[in-house]
Amino acid sequence: MMKDMASSRLEDLCLHINMKISNVKKCLLLRDLGEDDSRKPVLRKIQKEVILVHDLLNEMESEVKQQEKLKDSLKEMQKAAERDQREAQHLLEHIPRYLPKPSQSCNTVPAVKHKEETKAVELKNEKKPAKEKKAIKEAALITTEEFESVPAYLKGRITYDQINTVVQEINKAVVGKYKILYQPLKSMSAPVRNLYHRFIEQETADTKGAFFIVEDDIKAFTQLKLDKRFHSILSILRHCQRVREIRSSGLIRYVIC
Known part of the structure; x- marks a missing residue:
């Protein structure tokens, strides 16, 4: 059993070393590609695309931050709305029996006409003026x-x-x-x-x-x-x-x- 564990660890170590060697070879290959004149236009295009992607990522990061601020603001508004709703519900459940009148209310009754008041001549179809x-x-x-x-x-x-x-x-x-x-x-x-x-x-x-x-x-x-x-x-x-x-x-x- 000990031999199997040692063998397994040795295989993992070999695999890790081989991956490192492969990565080094890829880096050397990519370095050599930069010296190849036929591949330089492609590399420049890739560079431009990388810059565009980088700028896009910056804009996305800025937008995410703005959205987070908006989310926090909306949470505050939600809390304020819930507080106002609770206060409104409390007022609804505790409406005073008497409320002030919006304006000075008045009862109206017809005024008494004096006997001395002269009667004006009216046309037959003319409506009588309001009292x-x-x-x-x-x-x-x-x-x-x-x-x-x-x-x-x-x-x-x-x-x-x-x-x-x-x-x-x-x-x-x-x-x-x-x-x-x-x-x-x-x-x-x-x-x-x-x-x-x-x-x-x-x-x-x-x-x-x-x-x-x-x-x-x-x-x-x-x-x-x-x-x-x-x-x-x-x-x-x-x-x-x-x-x-x-x-x-x-x-x-x-x-x-």
Whole structure:
């Protein structure tokens, strides 16, 4: 067995030496080919091709590096997109119950026509002009950013939803009041006419052009309890510039900002 192993190693060594001798012979042959004038054009052509291949390999290497940079950039973009998707999913699953209105919303009701208004002569087929409408100003809902900015001594245990519930009820009272004010007197029932006259009596020079309500309007048009929490929320709404107060003749008027 030892003899077989020694024989095998000797054969491998002989094979290795023969390969080296063969490589040396090839190198000598190639060196001699360079001196052969008939083969020089072919060698020059091969040299040019080798240079072209070398340049091509350099371009390929540059392109590979650029692709690697692009791959890294795409990975970063993928991570950012996945992060944005998680944040969007979180926002979708935690949409606030109340969202701020994109713009000052207004309810509109037809304006009352005065009896003294003169009638213009119209052609038979002419369309009647659209009735003029008056807007009713409403308070915008509180945003989450505004809620976070409210001082702790004002908020206490009052929640974001509770504040916006009061805002909605205040708007309901404002709309209810001014719809009556914009109605023709002749179309009013006796109780509504009494409300109309009360509204007119509560107006002052300071409230001209403003939309306001009083506590009686809140009682008449909403189910809100005018308790301590309600007045605390009013303080928050004043802080957030949703309402302001005008006090005169022992009456508090809550003006929509």
